[in-house]
Amino acid sequence: MADRPRSRQIVDAARELLETEGADALTMRRIADRLGIRAPSLYKHFPDKQAVEAELIAQGLAEMADAQEAAVAAEPGQPLVALGAAYREYALAHPHLYRLMTAGPLPRHLLPDGLEARAALPLVKAVPDEHRARAVWAFAHGMVILELDGRFPPDADLDPAWRVGMATFST
Amino acid sequence: MADRPRSRQIVDAARELLETEGADALTMRRIADRLGIRAPSLYKHFPDKQAVEAELIAQGLAEMADAQEAAVAAEPGQPLVALGAAYREYALAHPHLYRLMTAGPLPRHLLPDGLEARAALPLVKAVPDEHRARAVWAFAHGMVILELDGRFPPDADLDPAWRVGMATFST
């Protein structure tokens, strides 16, 4: 806590705001409030708001990659089922961050080299055919985002939908 | 053009703004500009902005339902393939409207009764198992939204991904 660099403190504050209150709360003013400073001071550490958001996206992608890698390591027999479960779990545990990561184009020029590829790698290894891999990703993302957006019936049990989807793609 | 009711003109102007410039351009001021009036005048015809958006969402859902119904009628042998193609085609033809229709919770209390169910019906008939139907919808929505958001590699040919997904769910 003590002397983490300011830039790190800023990203941490931004993340807590995002995760607890959502994207609307993620403003330069609110970030500064959390640190007990004024908003203009943030611009000594980051050129603009997008740069702060890019850090959060990078964190999310790295954590998602970790989760995916751990999932296949733990359940090598059914990689696709393990990947799907880990994907869903991470997204539902960090809904606002997941949205930030996936809504709109990635600011690729602001992300570490290779990060996007690393996040995709476990799926690519489990599903070598690229077209099939894209289809699986679309299924998983669609399930997550429709759930987060409250688009399924409120009482719908989604476990069977995940199961049938993952089973279908596993064959 | 002449004497369509003002409320209708407002919705038409809103739709043209949304479709041509995206959600950020859909403001009460811009709508009023298009009609040559001032923004406050709009509030004599609609209680608030959400009511205007709900009209657009209702239009989109109805048009999507039309497209789905026409698709199964034209290709009764492979309903799922026809539905997927029609879904994708409508979404890509109206990307901003599609986003408005699918991002966030539906304002169900502002939509005509039964409209949401009508839009879902062709898929429900083609895929009687509700879990499987949800999985198919998630796949289709995921494919569309990832494409609209530029998340697939820029040079990716998505036709094979759609084919493999639809074929997989058809068996």
Place this chain on the structure above:
DNA sequence: GTCTATAGTGGGATAGAC
């Protein structure tokens, strides 16, 4: 049904002093 005027809120970002 339109207008003017305005309230109220919020945002990102910069200049320049210290």
Place this chain on the structure above:
DNA sequence: GTCTATCCCACTATAGAC
């Protein structure tokens, strides 16, 4: 690296006159 002061922007929405 922080501050104050400020700019400029934009939005939804209401009140009240005509």
